Structure formats: C-alpha cells, structure tokens
Amino acid sequence: MAEKKTKIVKIIKVDADKCNGCRACEVICSAFHATPRYSSNNPERSRIRVIHDPLKNIYVPVYAGEYTPAECAGRNKYTIDGKEYDECAFCRASCPSRDLFKEPDSGLPLKCDMCETEPPLDEPKCVEVCLADALIYEEREEEVEEEEVQLDELELGVEALADKYGLDKLMDTVTRMAVSEKE
Numbered sequence: 142m143a144e145k146k147t148k149i150v151k152i153i154k155v156d157a158d159k160c161n162g163c164r165a166c167e168v169i170c171s172a173f174h175a176t177p178r179y180s181s182n183n184p185e186r187s188r189i190r191v192i193h194d195p196l197k198n199i200y201v202p203v204y205a206g207e208y209t210p211a212e213c214a215g216r217n218k219y220t221i222d223g224k225e226y227d228e229c230a231f232c233r234a235s236c237p238s239r240d241l242f243k244e245p246d247s248g249l250p251l252k253c254d255m256c257e258t259e260p261p262l263d264e265p266k267c268v269e270v271c272l273a274d275a276l277i278y279e280e281r282e283e284e285v286e287e288e289e290v291q292l293d294e295l296e297l298g299v300e301a302l303a304d305k306y307g308l309d310k311l312m313d314t315v316t317r318m319a320v321s322e323k324e
C-alpha cells in the first residue's frame with residue numbers, strides 16, 4: 142500500500158465585504174515577485190487582482206489560478222447589486238481569451254504561489270499588507286499519498302527557479318542538461 146504523508150494545505154480566506162479596493166495586495170505581490178525582489182512594482186504582474194466597481198463600493202480580490210491552454214466553450218456573466226461584470230471577471234485561470242494573470246512582457250502565465258520562499262514567511266505578503274483584514278491566512282493538515290507531496294514540492298521548486306532566473310534561462314539549462322545526459 143502507498144505510504145501516506147501529511148500535507149499542509151494553505152488557504153487564504155477572502156472577505157470581499159471588507160475589501161476597500163486599496164490595491165496594496167497587488168503592489169506588494171508584484172514587488173515581492175520582481176527580480177531582484179522589491180526592485181519594481183507593477184500590478185499587471187500581480188498574482189492577485191481586485192475586480193472593482195468604485196461607485197457601488199464593490200471590490201472582489203481574485204487570485205491567479207492554473208494556466209489553461211484552451212478557453213472555455215461558454216461564458217459566465219455575473220450581476221452583483223445591479224452591476225453587471227465582464228465575462229469571466231471572477232475566473233482565476235490564466236487563459237488565451239484575456240490578458241489577466243499574464244506577465245505583460247513575455248505573456249507567460251502568472252499563478253499565486255502563496256509566496257513560497259526559503260526561509261518560509263509567517264504569512265503571504267498580500268495577507269500581511271491587507272490592513273482591512275479582507276485576506277485571512279489559514280493552514281490545514283491533510284493526509285495524502287507520498288507521491289502527491291513530492292509532485293507539489295517539485296512544482297514549487299521549479300516555479301521558484303523560474304521566478305529567480307526567468308523561464309527562458311531555466312528552459313535553456315534543462316535542454317542543455319537533457320542533451321548532455323544523452324551524450
């Protein structure tokens with residue numbers, strides 16, 4: 142039988158009613174992920190975006206989720222307090238149908254990595270700077286197959302390298318390593 146391991150599931154609870162639209166979360170996320178760290182900030186590079194309607198005082202923070210190579214076959218439209226939002230406004234995917242959650246220069250997908258770094262932070266940066274307490278960080282323990290833990294660790298490791306050195310450099314290095322392995 143496959144061995145079980147304990148995995149920490151990281152959760153950020155979003156209380157949209159408390160969000161005041163200050164966008165500090167967007168600024169700190171882009172600065173934290175800049176290379177070198179904090180060397181620049183640009184909300185277009187943030188892995189959290191605040192969908193807003195200032196006249197109705199509606200702000201909804203949305204986190205960047207998975208990349209998808211194909212857009213959905215259908216569309217959703219949301220109406221909240223009488224305001225109709227853009228199609229896909231609250232979707233977390235980095236998807237070919239829109240520019241949201243894409244690195245503006247390269248077009249590469251952006252995904253929230255919960256600010257994984259070494260040594261680990263006490264809480265993600267966006268949570269730390271949210272003075273309105275709209276973002277609350279929690280951790281939960283779950284039992285999973287050992288292989289799943291290894292895959293998660295591998296993915297986070299690769300993402301950290303891509304953030305640090307850039308995806309192009311990382312891909313070049315992996316290709317070079319693969320070629321020298323074959324020789």
Ligand code: SF4
Pocket residue numbers: 159160161162163164165166167191200202270271272273274275276
């Ligand atoms: S920092 Fe908090 S209050 Fe400000 S926009 Fe982000 S979620 Fe909303």
Ligand code: SF4
Pocket residue numbers: 169170171173187188189204252253254255256265266267268
């Ligand atoms: S948890 Fe970190 S990576 Fe994710 S949106 Fe917040 S600041 Fe960005």
